[in-house]
Amino acid sequence: MGELVVGDWFGKAVVDASTTMLTEPFVHDFVRANMWHLRGRDADLLVDTGIGICPLAPEIDTPAGKPLIVVATHIHLDHVGSLHEFPLRMGPKMSAARFDDMDDAVTYAYMFHNLDGAVSKLPAPDWKAANYRIPPAPLTRVLDEGDVVDLGDRQFRVLHLPGHSPDSIALFDEADGRFFSGDAIYDSWLIDDLADSNKADYRRTMQRLLDLPIRIGHGGHGPSFDGARMREIATGYLRRNGGI
């Protein structure tokens, strides 16, 4: 992956000819997520939308008239903050109704209100973490296991991979082996102790991922990983949580 180029708020890195990674370097690393912009033939894809403190839409350079499909991998604050800015909003069936209200208790937005060092740079002089809210972003299409997100020249299969959260979904291009995994799996410490996490589900997800033939994985946090590294992460989780 190319070097992270940091602008006023967002950082961007070129992954390959069709893919850019975006992140928010001035947001506390606990809620600093990766966003992925993939250019397809008939439509572009944006996976996750960050925490939503600064407008994200102007950062996504899609040709005029070309649809931008935005997929939320799950309804946690660091993945859905800017979803409301986009017209084509897709997300998990399991939490679909909650995108209509973006309840703080469901998104965990309340955690950000009291987070020490929530941001390392103020987005505006009078900005306060206590005023942080995520606007509702009703889904325009609901995604469930087996559904397909089609960009014309590539198709992504939807996998439902609960554990980190009950609604976690991921996108897998079966032809190319590219995997957008959200927080189902990523190359950093896996969070399985939130109120809506479920370790038994997470174990089943890790078992399933052991057999997924990915070429490259782009997670919600941490660096990208190949298939061998993903199996290492999954095996490590299974070992730490009751054996394989």
Ligand SMILES: [Zn+2]
């Ligand atoms: Zn999450």
